[in-house]
Amino acid sequence: MKTIDLVNKNLAKRYRKEKLFRAYGLASIGFGLLCLVLLFSDIIGKGYKAFVQTNIQIEVNFDAGYLGITDTTNTEQMFAANFEGLVKKSLREMFLIKKRSDKRLAYSLVSTDSGYQLHDLLVANPAWLGTTKKVWLLADDDLDTYYKSVDNLNGAFTGRMQEQQLVWIKNLLDNDALQLQFNMNFFNLGDSTEPELAGIRAALMGSLFTLMVTMVLSFPVGVAAAIYLEEYAPRNRFTDIIEVNINNLAAVPSIIFGLLGAAIFLGFFGMHRSLPLVGGLVLTLMTLPTIIITSRAAIKAVPPSIREAAMSIGASKMQVVLHHVLPLAMPGMLTGAIIGLAQALGETAPLLLIGMVAFIVDIPSGVTDPATALPVQIYLWSDRPERSFAELTSAAIMVLLGVLIVMNALAVLLRKKLERRW
Amino acid sequence: MSIPTLLALLVAAIAMAFVAGRNRSQAVSSATGRGQRGLNSLPFYYGMLTALWCGTPALLLLLGWLVFDDTVVRLIIIDGFPEAQRQLPEETINLLMSTVENIASGSYPDGQQEAYLQHAAEQLQALRNISRQLLALVLFCTTMIGTTIGWMKISPQYRARVKVETAFKWVLMACSMIAILTTVGIILSVIFESIHFFKQIPITEFLFGTHWSPQVAIREDQVGSSGAFGAVPLFVGTLLISFIAMSVAIPVGLMSAIYLSEYAGPTFRTWVKPALEILAGIPTVVYGFFAVVTVAPFIKDSFAPMLGLDASSESALAAGLVMGVMIIPFVSSLSDDVINAVPQSLRDGSLGLGATRSETIKLVVFPAALPGIVGGVLLAVSRAIGETMIVVMAAGLSANLTINPMESVTTVTVQIVTLLVGDQEFDSAKTLSAFALGLMLFIVTLALNFYALYVVRKYSEQYE
Numbered sequence: 001m002k003t004i005d006l007v008n009k010n011l012a013k014r015y016r017k018e019k020l021f022r023a024y025g026l027a028s029i030g031f032g033l034l035c036l037v038l039l040f041s042d043i044i045g046k047g048y049k050a051f052v053q054t055n056i057q058i059e060v061n062f063d064a065g066y067l068g069i070t071d072t073t074n075t076e077q078m079f080a081a082n083f084e085g086l087v088k089k090s091l092r093e094m095f096l097i098k099k100r101s102d103k104r105l106a107y108s109l110v111s112t113d114s115g116y117q118l119h120d121l122l123v124a125n126p127a128w129l130g131t132t133k134k135v136w137l138l139a140d141d142d143l144d145t146y147y148k149s150v151d152n153l154n155g156a157f158t159g160r161m162q163e164q165q166l167v168w169i170k171n172l173l174d175n176d177a178l179q180l181q182f183n184m185n186f187f188n189l190g191d192s193t194e195p196e197l198a199g200i201r202a203a204l205m206g207s208l209f210t211l212m213v214t215m216v217l218s219f220p221v222g223v224a225a226a227i228y229l230e231e232y233a234p235r236n237r238f239t240d241i242i243e244v245n246i247n248n249l250a251a252v253p254s255i256i257f258g259l260l261g262a263a264i265f266l267g268f269f270g271m272h273r274s275l276p277l278v279g280g281l282v283l284t285l286m287t288l289p290t291i292i293i294t295s296r297a298a299i300k301a302v303p304p305s306i307r308e309a310a311m312s313i314g315a316s317k318m319q320v321v322l323h324h325v326l327p328l329a330m331p332g333m334l335t336g337a338i339i340g341l342a343q344a345l346g347e348t349a350p351l352l353l354i355g356m357v358a359f360i361v362d363i364p365s366g367v368t369d370p371a372t373a374l375p376v377q378i379y380l381w382s383d384r385p386e387r388s389f390a391e392l393t394s395a396a397i398m399v400l401l402g403v404l405i406v407m408n409a410l411a412v413l414l415r416k417k418l419e420r421r422w
Numbered sequence: 423m424s425i426p427t428l429l430a431l432l433v434a435a436i437a438m439a440f441v442a443g444r445n446r447s448q449a450v451s452s453a454t455g456r457g458q459r460g461l462n463s464l465p466f467y468y469g470m471l472t473a474l475w476c477g478t479p480a481l482l483l484l485l486g487w488l489v490f491d492d493t494v495v496r497l498i499i500i501d502g503f504p505e506a507q508r509q510l511p512e513e514t515i516n517l518l519m520s521t522v523e524n525i526a527s528g529s530y531p532d533g534q535q536e537a538y539l540q541h542a543a544e545q546l547q548a549l550r551n552i553s554r555q556l557l558a559l560v561l562f563c564t565t566m567i568g569t570t571i572g573w574m575k576i577s578p579q580y581r582a583r584v585k586v587e588t589a590f591k592w593v594l595m596a597c598s599m600i601a602i603l604t605t606v607g608i609i610l611s612v613i614f615e616s617i618h619f620f621k622q623i624p625i626t627e628f629l630f631g632t633h634w635s636p637q638v639a640i641r642e643d644q645v646g647s648s649g650a651f652g653a654v655p656l657f658v659g660t661l662l663i664s665f666i667a668m669s670v671a672i673p674v675g676l677m678s679a680i681y682l683s684e685y686a687g688p689t690f691r692t693w694v695k696p697a698l699e700i701l702a703g704i705p706t707v708v709y710g711f712f713a714v715v716t717v718a719p720f721i722k723d724s725f726a727p728m729l730g731l732d733a734s735s736e737s738a739l740a741a742g743l744v745m746g747v748m749i750i751p752f753v754s755s756l757s758d759d760v761i762n763a764v765p766q767s768l769r770d771g772s773l774g775l776g777a778t779r780s781e782t783i784k785l786v787v788f789p790a791a792l793p794g795i796v797g798g799v800l801l802a803v804s805r806a807i808g809e810t811m812i813v814v815m816a817a818g819l820s821a822n823l824t825i826n827p828m829e830s831v832t833t834v835t836v837q838i839v840t841l842l843v844g845d846q847e848f849d850s851a852k853t854l855s856a857f858a859l860g861l862m863l864f865i866v867t868l869a870l871n872f873y874a875l876y877v878v879r880k881y882s883e884q885y886e
Binding site: 007014015017018021022024025026027028029031032033035036039042043046220221222224225227228229232233241242244245246247248249251252253254255256257258259260262263264267268269270285288289292316317318342345346347348349352353355357375376378379382390393394397400401404408 | 583586715801807857871
């Protein structure tokens, strides 16, 4: 038998193997992409409904006598007035309630905050005093969950709803007294135990302040370190140690940085817990290696001829670096910095250890106000039992991912726009 | 004066010093009659040098002041306590101090507290005011003296440029030292607390004990708080979840990398590679949420019953699978780099001998790239071991010693988080054990990274 026959005999089998191998490759990529699509569709599918909220229409008589208000501009009178009672009274009248046990059920259809909503409405429309108006009030989260699932094929999610409440809701639905409105609270408020009153504003501001500290510290320091290592450092053992060190730090688990923050910043320096300042410091240490590594790559990409040209006409080392190398390497450095900051924005674990995991209602106004961060808020909400919180968590994730996508797109754009090929 | 105001004033002072130095150098040079050419350096450098004289000592002073301010004030306050209170143990004094702090910040109504605490609170406020005023005064003097020294030194022969360049270099070097300081800080913080821990719990018990229940009895007669610190269940749990993650990530990541670098056309590559890398950019808390609300229920309700098994709602499988998906792009991009570094001549040789592409990849490219791939995989393993949020959310808290992926296990990182979140005191074995776990985590990941980076570097040199 000739060799070629041997080859031909096996050829079909070998080609089959080749095809199979290729198919494995494609399948792997397909699996990766499928996971990506699954993840995104799952989050969006769960979260998009959180951007709207159920409101309930109630007829309210702004009885001046009942409220004890003669002048709506008088803040003291407005403050003292029993708006909550007015909401309850209107609910009783609307559902024609006599029984005592039904009262509580009826009250629990609206948000606990509805008294304040009436107050704000009257402040905005002073002429309503003494008239009867139909107003939209925020519904309780149980009603919200019910209304959002009312068109589901296998029936609405009743949860803790009582028989009597379902009858009333049916009534409301028939009268078109339920409506979905844009969820302003989600973007304007801090955390709350009531899902309909919980928002991401506080967490978002906390993240912003933390990132500000991180950016202000890590970018200049990272760039300076990169310049030193690329342009100044002599090739010796010590420089080697620094280099190995930076590469290793880039791969140290983030939670270790949290331990560092807890022991050094909180324990040793006695800083307070939950501050964006401390969070920013910890995240600075965490992102520095990334920024140094990308900045070094950007500096390396500047051709030596630029430096030689500058030196040959008498520029000093510092002038070469500051006037020529740095501006040319800046796009690459900025790209690296944005990617590093995006990483820092999504980081949760180190912040847990330095106490940025708290119930924050007030919107922080500076780096020394107790705060939490957006990923931490997501972590906190994901633990809460109410269905609405699962929705809110997904919505908060959508916001976080949106910000991250914008940041990364910015980095790509910057690189495309400003990067020079030599 | 508040710190931001002080900083702003300091910046203003530095700017003024710069202008003063620059003008002075110009004045000095015009006195020589040769104009700017009479100067050793450009006026800018004289300005910078004066600014450095003004700013550096002041900034260092400010930093030191802020660090030691509280400690000094505290010592003075405690010194002012009555004799009986000063003899109290450390913790009680800490409590008293926080009461004083609260009174000073107005959290307690007046006159409710004991007189000496009331007095201490007033003293605290007074001291803080004095400290701030003194700081402002001292800073003012320092900047003035610094600026004057810098100003006096200016003469036409003065080599300002050389000095500024040297200072610049030192600043750059200091910045690159921060990386070393961070490492030293990490090592010191975990080792220091770990030593405290190992004084209470023998290290052998920690490393080889098989029972983990880090509750320490507060009272002598408390039930169920044995305080067992055997970390083996945590190590096994960590390895189990990492193993599941890697058995997803390695095949998928490696095959994706092979397809992308060996088969895919340029258009396919430019679209698919970044798309896969999105997976790496998604925050881990998102993966954790996905694992806990979607994957874990699916495994418990559909997957496990299909196999006739019973799964815990916090199964190791759910956490491991999701973590594996997270690590896919990590493995694939590292292997991609390594595979691309294999010289084309090796492929050409193999293809020229009549091997199919898959044979070339399996028998030539893969073995050639193996060391680099192993390095990449080790980096990925270190990442899996150190991953926190996915396991905190999706894995359990109970330290079961099992290798059944359907059961709930706990990991080192989960325990660190649970032990340290909430109010912490740095002296109980419970919180200190978190640092001992951190030490183990740091040592293991550092060793993995060190070796992996060494392998990758060695490998990339091989074909250069």
